[in-house]
């Protein structure tokens with residue numbers, strides 16, 4: 001598997017110069033969680049271009065790694081991103097990084113708890129990505145479906161935690177999320193084994 005991963009990574013160029021240094025910083029710091037990584041970043045860029053997304057919603061900005069991948073794609077599609085993060089200091093860093101990346105015109109940030117803010121949003125969004133507290137994934141799914149346009153995309157990161165042997169506290173809710181999306185007839189879904197697993201669902205019915 002690592003040969004395959006290394007082979008794939010050998011092709012992936014970074015869409016913004018800042019992405020490499022943000023990855024290095026994430027690897028050194030203990031106070032932040034890792035970003036989605038280059039394979040998932042590239043996939044986000046690909047999907048946004050594929051569906052010509054104009055409005056994207058992200059839960060869990062951290063210091064802006066995934067935000068920058070998404071915003072680079074939205075710069076091309078003339079779209080915009082709303083990115084939500086509840087840690088004020090981390091959000092300040094994300095804002096600085098997005099500004100340094102030259103993408104602040106594309107991104108709006110909101111400080112607060114994603115599970116509360118989501119209820120106040122009206123959408124519709126072309127693409128939504130969940131990468132905040134894993135325990136919230138199943139709970140927030142219904143709101144994500146409500147906010148996604150027909151044929152829009154709902155993505156969840158870290159969804160292979162269970163087979164990776166990650167502690168139950170984190171793996172159980174993402175496993176529950178996977179079961180929920182695969183048994184929901186409004187969604188058409190797949191799990192891809194890149195990064196720590198990514199579940200992609202298309203909303204095929206209201």
Ligand SMILES: C[S@@+](CC[C@H](N)C(=O)[O-])C[C@H]1O[C@@H](n2cnc3c(N)ncnc32)[C@H](O)[C@@H]1O
Pocket residue numbers: 033034035036037059060061062063064065066067084085086087090112113114115131132133136
């Ligand atoms: C795995 S990190 C996100 C990584 C980011 N998507 C990237 O690829 O660079 C998860 C982030 O979600 C934030 N978070 C966790 N629970 C949250 C919540 N309920 N509302 C908003 N943000 C939350 C954490 O503070 C953390 O920065």
